[in-house]
Structures are given as C-alpha cells and as structure tokens.
C-alpha cells in the first residue's frame with residue numbers, strides 16, 4: 652500500500668554525513684519520511700544502513716547535516732529523552748535477562764512515569780496481539796523463550812510507550828526462514844504499526860518489497876534510488892539499482908503486479924473452454940498480487956482460483972501465462 656503524497660514529514664534529514672576515519676559511511680544524504688510511512692533502508696553489507704539508522708536516535712552522532720523529528724532538531728533533545736520517544740528494535744533483541752517478559756515490555760513506559768496499571772494492560776494487549784498470551788508468557792524470562800518469541804517481545808517493547816516513530820535494524824535477521832516469515836507476518840498485520848512512522852533496515856530484498864511504502868537503496872553511503880518498490884524495479888535510476896534486483900526480478904515482479912493487471916491477458920483454454928473449477932476454489936480480490944495468488948494456490952492445492960469480479964475461475968497455468976504476457980507487454984520493465 653504505497654503512501655499517498657506526504658503531508659508534513661515526521662523525519663527530515665538534510666545533508667547528513669558520517670565518517671569513520673577516512674571512510675565516508677553516510678555521504679550527504681537528504682530525505683524525508685512522511686507520517687505513517689514505512690521507509691526501508693536497503694543495500695549491500697557495509698553500505699551504511701545501520702549507521703544512518705543510529706543517527707536518527709543519536710546512538711551515533713553525525714559529522715554534518717541535520718535531522719529533525721516532528722519539526723525539532725534531534726540535537727536539541729537529550730539523547731536519553733529522544734530515545735524514550737522512539738521505538739527501537741535490533742536483531743540481537745537485547746532484552747534484559749533478569750527481567751520478565753512483562754518487565755522488559757514495561758521498561759520505557761516505566762521511565763516515562765506511566766501508571767503501572769495502564770502499562771500492565773497495554774503489555775498484556777500487545778503480547779496477545781503478537782501471539783504471546785500474557786497468562787503464559789508475561790512472567791517468563793527471556794532465556795526461556797525461543798528466538799522468534801524473543802523477537803516478538805522486542806517488538807512489543809518498542810511499541811509499549813506508543814511512540815510515533817519506530818526504528819528497526821534487521822529485526823528478523825537472526826531468525827530461521829519459517830519463524831522469520833511468521834514474525835514478519837505478525838509485524839505486518841499489527842494495526843498499530845500502520846499508524847506509525849517506521850524506518851527499517853534490511854539487506855533482504857523480499858522483505859523490503861513486502862514491508863516498504865518506499866525503499867531507499869544505498870551503496871557506499873549514497874542514495875542510489877528512493878521510491879516505491881515498483882519504481883525501483885521497473886524504472887531503475889542506474890545500473891547499480893538494476894543489477895541489485897536482477898537475481899530476484901521475476902519474483903519481485905509477481906509481488907508488485909496485481910491480478911487486475913493480468914486479467915486482460917488471460918486466454919481461455921482451447922475449444923472446450925475452461926475446465927470447470929472445483930467447488931470451494933479460493934477467492935482473491937483483483938487488487939491482490941500475482942504472488943499472493945500463486946501462494947494461495949500452493950497452500951490450498953485446489954489448482955483453481957476465483958478472482959472477485961472475473962467471469963471465470965483461473966488455473967495456475969493460465970494465471971502464469973497471462974502474467975508472462977502482461978510482462979512482455981510492459982517490456983519486462985527496466986530489465
């Protein structure tokens with residue numbers, strides 16, 4: 652769901668520069684993040700993603716440039732006070748080992764002086780939403796949890812004080828692929844996050860396409876392109892952008908292409924017409940992606956899919972052939 656034209660930005664970065672010794676790690680970056688937007692910082696290892704993220708909450712002080720959050724220069728605020736107002740999630744989770752799950756989640760609201768009963772209720776609600784029922788998990792210690800459970804507690808902790816801005820540094824990076832997909836789905840479905848301004852670091856292209864309103868692709872501390880995932884894929888600004896997505900181009904194209912776009916390219920199957928679809932074929936709206944349709948067909952194993960508003964059900968082969976024709980028509984975009 653790409654963000655509409657932004658109102659006033661929540662984060663405004665101007666000519667930001669950071670050096671480590673002679674190495675310019677963040678090189679004169681300027682950009683804005685709108686309220687409610689999810690910006691994903693993407694790029695190869697060492698390109699400066701984490702350094703850039705950490706300048707936003709002053710875990711790293713830049714050498715030049717300015718950062719404003721909600722119109723205020725971050726340097727005008729004490730780092731500790733600033734950080735209490737910004738949720739932060741890291742790959743290593745960093746839960747306090749001797750605190751229970753509930754105590755970990757309640758740390759920032761406690762520091763902010765929120766009433767204990769309010770914090771307890773919010774903690775329980777957040778844990779519930781992240782599939783960690785408080786009755787079972789609230790009193791456990793981090794060491795008693797799996798990696799995926801710890802990562803969910805990390806998310807709950809970052810959200811506990813309801814900060815308007817959340818920074819996430821490879822939040823799913825340490826998880827195995829199945830847990831990673833599950834935590835990412837919970838993350839995506841968390842209503843709370845939809846209202847928040849999120850900056851997320853990843854080097855996983857699929858993750859970026861799944862979560863981003865806009866992607867900032869970095870290399871050597873410089874912005875290579877900043878835009879909606881589809882823009883980067885179909886209208887790459889330079890060779891670096893083009894080659895960065897090359898290996899996964901087809902899978903990414905399936906993610907950004909809707910069923911509505913491929914429907915005009917569907918051909919009926921031969922003289923007998925389409926094979927009858929089995930009763931109970933799953934349905935998707937035409938706004939769903941080709942990727943979602945293929946995944947649903949894989950999950951349900953029915954072989955056919957109903958697209959809401961379309962005259963007839965579609966078999967997987969028909970869908971893929973139509974997708975191929977749609978791509979061909981579009982000139983395979985930037986390819």
Ligand SMILES: Nc1ncnc2c1ncn2[C@@H]1O[C@H](COP(=O)(O)OP(=O)(O)OP(=O)(O)O)[C@@H](O)[C@H]1O
Pocket residue numbers: 671676694695696697698699700701702703854
């Ligand atoms: N404290 C530091 N002192 C010196 N150099 C550093 C420091 N922190 C980071 N760097 C260097 O800055 C560059 C960018 O690092 P950064 O962690 O921002 O990259 P990244 O894009 O997040 O990488 P990754 O995806 O591997 O985490 C790297 O070359 C790194 O070695």
